[in-house]
Amino acid sequence: GNSVTQMEGPVTLSEEAFLTINCTYTATGYPSLFWYVQYPGEGLQLLLKATKADDKGSNKGFEATYRKETTSFHLEKGSVQVSDSAVYFCALRIPTDSWGKLQFGAGTQVVVTP
Amino acid sequence: DAMVIQNPRYQVTQFGKPVTLSCSQTLNHNVMYWYQQKSSQAPKLLFHYYDKDFNNEADTPDNFQSRRPNTSFCFLDIRSPGLGDAAMYLCATSRQQREQFFGPGTRLTVL
Numbered sequence: 001g002n003s004v005t006q007m008e009g010p011v012t013l014s015e016e017a018f019l020t021i022n023c024t025y026t027a028t029g030y031p032s033l034f035w036y037v038q039y040p041g042e043g044l045q046l047l048l049k050a051t052k053a054d055d056k057g058s059n060k061g062f063e064a065t066y067r068k069e070t071t072s073f074h075l076e077k078g079s080v081q082v083s084d085s086a087v088y089f090c091a092l093r094i095p096t097d098s099w100g101k102l103q104f105g106a107g108t109q110v111v112v113t114p
Numbered sequence: 115d116a117m118v119i120q121n122p123r124y125q126v127t128q129f130g131k132p133v134t135l136s137c138s139q140t141l142n143h144n145v146m147y148w149y150q151q152k153s154s155q156a157p158k159l160l161f162h163y164y165d166k167d168f169n170n171e172a173d174t175p176d177n178f179q180s181r182r183p184n185t186s187f188c189f190l191d192i193r194s195p196g197l198g199d200a201a202m203y204l205c206a207t208s209r210q211q212r213e214q215f216f217g218p219g220t221r222l223t224v225l
Binding site: 034036041042043044045046049089100101102104105106107109 | 118120145154155156157159162204206208210212213214215216217218219221
């Protein structure tokens with residue numbers, strides 16, 4: 001079946017540190033990959049996406065590259081801010097799924113301290 | 115701005131008392147989804163509408179129902195809420211198979 005595995009949190013960092021959140025997946029076919037961010041008490045916001053191998057998604061200083069050979073989509077940011085404190089979800093969608101259903105990872109909480 | 119709106123943001127109900135959560139969208143997306151998210155967990159898909167076609171996830175309890183009277187609105191009905199139904203309920207929309215856009219969620223408390 002399809003699944004997404006994320007590194008466990010919480011990840012605690014100081015401001016301006018480098019952030020990496022690992023995400024690997026198992027899927028049939030060629031999934032689209034997403035990172036969503038959830039701030040406390042809020043819904044999920046799409047952070048970035050990639051739809052095919054070697055695509056790099058980027059937004060707000062965050063980047064992730066679709067690596068088919070390692071079935072990974074790790075999220076990185078070079079210099080985090082306190083405002084990046086949130087829960088980050090990696091997700092995949094199978095293109096042949098006509099409903100566009102998402103398979104989420106368990107989420108990784110990130111805490112950035114001043 | 116086009117968006118997904120959920121009302122209310124916070125809902126308190128009593129054990130066994132029916133409750134309805136509302137979702138509306140101005141994106142004109144044809145697919146609408148309802149998720150349940152418990153504390154520190156990933157969202158769990160309950161069901162979705164593709165246009166007017168209703169699609170229930172296999173493990174969604176019968177206690178949960180949904181209505182979509184038109185493209186813009188979708189409702190989640192919990193017929194007899196139990197303590198275990200306390201959660202954040204997220205509505206999302208998408209156009210065909212494209213990315214999903216989420217609303218801010220409704221936090222349900224069951225007393």
